[in-house]
Amino acid sequence: MIAITPATVLRRRSDVRYRRIEGEAVVLRQSAAEVLVLNEVGASVLDLADGERSVGEWIDALAEEYEGNSITLARDVLAFAAELAEAGLLEPVAGRSEP
Amino acid sequence: MSLSRVVATAWRENLLFSVLLELTYRCNLDCFFCYNDLALKGEPLSREQYFRLLADLREMEVMNLTLSGGEPLAHPDFLALGARARELGFVVRVKSNGHALRGELARRVRDEIDPFLIEVSLHGATAATHDRQTRVPGSFDRLLANLRELRDLGLRVKLNSTLTRWNEGEIEGMLDLADSLGLPLQVDPEVTPRDDGDREPLQVAPSREGVLRLFRLQFARGRAAEEGAPEVQVARGGDDGTVPTPVHKHCGAGSSGIAIDPFGNVYPCVQWRRPVGNLHQQGIGEIWRGSAGLAEVRELTVQVKERIGAEGPGSHLLNFCPGSAAAHAGSPLALYPAAVQRREALEQVMEEERKTLLPVVR
Numbered sequence: 001m002i003a004i005t006p007a008t009v010l011r012r013r014s015d016v017r018y019r020r021i022e023g024e025a026v027v028l029r030q031s032a033a034e035v036l037v038l039n040e041v042g043a044s045v046l047d048l049a050d051g052e053r054s055v056g057e058w059i060d061a062l063a064e065e066y067e068g069n070s071i072t073l074a075r076d077v078l079a080f081a082a083e084l085a086e087a088g089l090l091e092p093v094a095g096r097s098e099p
Numbered sequence: 100m101s102l103s104r105v106v107a108t109a110w111r112e113n114l115l116f117s118v119l120l121e122l123t124y125r126c127n128l129d130c131f132f133c134y135n136d137l138a139l140k141g142e143p144l145s146r147e148q149y150f151r152l153l154a155d156l157r158e159m160e161v162m163n164l165t166l167s168g169g170e171p172l173a174h175p176d177f178l179a180l181g182a183r184a185r186e187l188g189f190v191v192r193v194k195s196n197g198h199a200l201r202g203e204l205a206r207r208v209r210d211e212i213d214p215f216l217i218e219v220s221l222h223g224a225t226a227a228t229h230d231r232q233t234r235v236p237g238s239f240d241r242l243l244a245n246l247r248e249l250r251d252l253g254l255r256v257k258l259n260s261t262l263t264r265w266n267e268g269e270i271e272g273m274l275d276l277a278d279s280l281g282l283p284l285q286v287d288p289e290v291t292p293r294d295d296g297d298r299e300p301l302q303v304a305p306s307r308e309g310v311l312r313l314f315r316l317q318f319a320r321g322r323a324a325e326e327g328a329p330e331v332q333v334a335r336g337g338d339d340g341t342v343p344t345p346v347h348k349h350c351g352a353g354s355s356g357i358a359i360d361p362f363g364n365v366y367p368c369v370q371w372r373r374p375v376g377n378l379h380q381q382g383i384g385e386i387w388r389g390s391a392g393l394a395e396v397r398e399l400t401v402q403v404k405e406r407i408g409a410e411g412p413g414s415h416l417l418n419f420c421p422g423s424a425a426a427h428a429g430s431p432l433a434l435y436p437a438a439v440q441r442r443e444a445l446e447q448v449m450e451e452e453r454k455t456l457l458p459v460v461r
Contacts, residue, residue, distance in 0.1 A: 017190045017215070019162040021105050021114060026162060028190050030215045033255075035102050 002085045002092070004055055004078050010090040011051030018046055029088055036087070041066065045080060051093045055081050109355035110346045113397065115387055117163035117356040118156055119369050120149075122174035124361060128196045129234040130222070132263060132300035134293050135169060136372075141362025142379060146176045148363070150183060155383045157187040164189035167369070169361075172199050172208075181212035194218045194259075198238060201245045209252050217249065221258040221284065224272025228265055232303075246280055258284040264302075267309030270316060285332040288313055289437045292426045294372045310440055314448040349403035352421065353396035357387075367396040371422030371431070399431050406432050416442040 004010075012018075015030040018038075025043035027036040038046065044065065048058040058081070059074045066073065084090045109116045123143070124135045144152070156164070164184050171177055172195055184191050191212055197219035200208065208214065221242070222232035229239035249256050258277050260266070266273070270286065277284035290304040305313075348354055353367030353375065360366070363378035365386055375392030376385075387393065399421065407419045417438040421431035428435045 015213070017162065017188055019116075019160045019188075021116070021160065022108055022112070024105070026102065026105050028162075028215065030190070030213070030255075033215075037102060037105060 002082055004082045004085065006054060006056030006059065006074070006078070008055045008081070009051065009053070009093040010049050010055065010081060010085060011093050012046060012049050013089060013091050016046075016089050018043075027089065032088065036089075041076075042080065042084075045077065045084065046089070049081075049084075049090050106351070106355065107346045110348050110351045111354075113354050113387075115156070115159050115161050115355060115357065116351070117165070118161055119165040119167055119356070119358040120171075120180075121167050121169065121358065121360045121369070122171045122177060122180070124169040125173040126168060126170040126196065127173060127198050127235070128170070128238060130196075130220075130232055131234060132232070132261065132290050132303050134291050134300065136294040138295060139360070139362065141360075141364070143361050144359075144363050144378060146179065148378060149176065149180050152359075152378060152383055153180070153183050153187055153189075157189070159384060159387070162190055163192065165192040165194060167194040170196055170199070172204065174361075178207055178211055181208070181214070185211070185213050190215045192216045192218060196220050196233070196238075197242050197245050197249075198235075201248050205245070205249055205252055205254070209254050215255065217254055217256045218259050219246065219249075219256055221260045221273060221277070222263075223266040224269035224276050228269055231265055232263065243276075243280075246282065250281060256282050258282050260284060260286045261290060262286055262288045262305040262309060262313055263290060264305055264309065267305045267312065270309075270313055274316070274320070283332060286313055288441060289423065291370070291423055291437075294426075296426070304437070307440060307444065310444045311448060314444050315451070318448055318452050347404060348397070348400040349407060349419070349421065350400055352400055353393050354400065365390075367393065368422050370420055371396070371425060373425065403432060410434075413442055413446060416445045 016027060017030060018025045018027040020043050023040045023043065025038040025046055027038060027046065028034070041062065044062060045058060048061060055078065059077050062077060063070050063073055081090065085092070108114065124137055124139070166177070166181060171193060174180070181191060191214045193208070193214050195217060200217070219242070221229070223229035223239070226239035229242070230236050246256065260273060262270070274284055288305060288310050290300050292298045293300060352371050356368060358366045358369040359378065364374045365376040365378065365383070366372055366374060373392065373396065375390045375396060403419065403421045407414045407417060410417065418441060419438050423437065424433050424435050425431045427437065
């Protein structure tokens, strides 16, 4: 499992293609010919994974978009980011993640 | 949400998901049964119009983009359009005859377009048959060399073949050839009239025996696949379970997919040549939302669902295509010989399978 902290900067892998359909994301990982469907938060995470913003900045952006407990949101986003990285959809940007 | 539910949603809500672009009808082969209307005239879409179209399609959240032809690589802007499609995040497929896909061009396709899949036409297991269909001597040998090169470049390639009277005796050989190349082969058991209605291609439509042979092979391979052997994929070979059945439409023609010819004419599907708009007059968004022709097509797909459902329990074996029906019989609702032949052949082979698998009672 890849360790993800709020300072980690992630980007979508180059073989990932996705589109939003009715709020959800249809994702294709080309190299594996795998299709996934992510919920609305997952779709937002894919949008945010631009290789520029840190996971902490994602959490801030999502907290503005979705109401709810910010601690729970932060925990969920960190776990979700790790899952997406594990699934080969996201990768860390070398040299961009703060210590 | 599963993928089938996404597809069902796209059909139901008319969400454009897949677009096929026929970039040009120019081709470096001359296949006898080619369905393109080579006499069709019009003003080809410019590079700028294609760029505008791609931007609009991105805005509409279209995911799948197929570059086809003719031979799409014969379009002077093929690489530029493919690269733009990649930049905009489309899942790009290229349908090619493979004749020019080698060397520097093949590398540029990989590096600049990064297609999800390249679909290449295979016409036979021997040079005699393949070249007879393409009417270009040497095309078979060149294709095999190109396929090996594409594979070595790491490009994902699938072979497509249309079953014809000329190649139906070589199906096993074509499958062996595909296996030796490590590539999947999909066989379409249906030859269609040309897009202008010319029925000349039907002269090489497969025989009943040829279709039976294909389906027997498909079933036999299906059994062997359980032990790890490669399967044969059959296009239009019966309901494969991927079509979302709860939807009130027969297919996604005009509801989740469209095709666009080199002159900007928009059709509900590559198979269904009923123009519903033209990009020289309107943007794709305007056509998608406001075309009366598209509204009719969507309604027709509802009627087709009812019409085919009335055929009874074996109706899915027809793998009915309203576009083919319109081309063969003049109406998208009419049963046509190739679909009936397919159902009969499948029913026969399934019956043979049942007898084979029944336990012997003494």
